[in-house]
Amino acid sequence: MQALPLALMAFILYVAAASWQALALARRVPPRNALVRGFGTLGLLCHLPLAVGLLDKGDSLLPGFSTSVVLAGALAVLVLLVVSLFKPVLNVATGLFPLAGVVLLLAVEWPSPEKASGMxxxxxxxxxxxxxxxxxxxxxxxxxxxxxxxxxxxxxxxxxxxxxxxxxxxxxxxxxxxxxxxxxxxxxxxxxxxxxxxxxxxxxxxxxxxxxxxxxxxxxxxxxxxxxxxxxxxxxxxxxxxxxxxxxxxxxxxxxxxxxxxxxxx
Structure with missing residues (x-):
């Protein structure tokens, strides 16, 4: 699996979702919550295999810096998508989704030397x-x-x-x-x-x-x-x-x- 193309795809999907939500906030386009969640979910599906793959690098108990931020980003996106089904928090995607995409791209090119093992x-x-x-x-x-x-x-x-x-x-x-x-x-x-x-x-x-x-x-x-x-x-x-x-x-x-x-x- 080529990590960089998958990370780029996740980044593009996250930015697309965040951009639509931002435009909806600015009243430039109509709100489309299903569209934003859909792009966000597709981005997360690209994000998760890379996050799990980073854990397979290294030999220590706790994940390193880049692995930690990628895992935290994936989990934050997942939690937001779930919570947004019950609470009006999808506007948070305008800031959270692009940030998750950026740290994913950085981590793919700069992996941690450690992994979480033997927990x-x-x-x-x-x-x-x-x-x-x-x-x-x-x-x-x-x-x-x-x-x-x-x-x-x-x-x-x-x-x-x-x-x-x-x-x-x-x-x-x-x-x-x-x-x-x-x-x-x-x-x-x-x-x-x-x-x-x-x-x-x-x-x-x-x-x-x-x-x-x-x-x-x-x-x-x-x-x-x-x-x-x-x-x-x-x-x-x-x-x-x-x-x-x-x-x-x-x-x-x-x-x-x-x-x-x-x-x-x-």
Whole structure:
């Protein structure tokens, strides 16, 4: 199987889906949710074999940087496609789909030297819950960006264009906090299973991930408490969501990027 042509096909399909959704947001074309999901699903079908194939390269327990981002991208796309069947979150595809395609192209030309092998059930639970938490909170982060755009536009009385195509502000906020709640449950499971099943969570190369993951958990927990107790919403919710997700992004990929890319160490 030629990896690059398949990655290019996935990228083109993702961009096609994202472009149509973006044009629909701009009210240039009619909404076609089935079309966007169809292109996204075809892109994912091209994406998944490459993601699985990258795991067959190398000899270590945990996947390397490029393999990790490709797997996370595939899972985020899959979660978005499923959640969009029940919640109005398909607009997130405008940002998520192209990003998944770009990291796939980069990873095909720059594979990790490591693979995930010999996972115990406990480690598998930790890895799966971590990946699902990352995917859900990635969707929440893009949802927060759209909510921020909508909030600012309404504040300045700009009610045409993208704002007209988005769901009502209250719906956008409700979906955002539903995504954060679901992501927090999975993130809690990931952290707890890590302490139980991963030997020495504060060991070298894991201490940064552990501390930053806990910091992200605290930020999201504070946001949920603030929303429930103090009525936090609007731009404050957007900022806290993006801050928590940036912390999680650093936790999941920051140390891998430094070690494997900047320092060129496997």
């Amino acid at each position: 115990t059930p406990g480690i598998a639970l930790h890895a799966l819950s971590s990946a699902l938490a990352f995917a859900l909170l990635a969707i929440a982060a893009v949802q927060a960006i759209l909510l921020g755009v909508q909030n600012q536009a309404l504040r300045h009385h700009h009610i045409r264009g993208v704002v007209q195509s988005l769901p009502p502000l209250t719906t956008m906020e409700r979906v955002l906090f539903e995504l954060i709640w679901a992501g927090m449950i999975l993130l809690t499971l990931a952290i707890a299973s890590g302490f139980v099943f991963v030997d020495n969570m504060f060991a070298q190369h894991l201490v940064h991930k552990t501390v930053l993951s806990l910091a992200a958990w605290v930020i999201f927990a504070a946001l949920l408490v603030g929303h429930h107790r103090l009525g936090w919403r609007g731009m404050r919710a957007v900022r806290w969501t993006l801050g928590g997700y940036m912390m999680l992004l650093l936790a999941y990929f920051g140390s891998k990027f430094v070690l494997e890319v900047l320092l060129a160490r496997p």
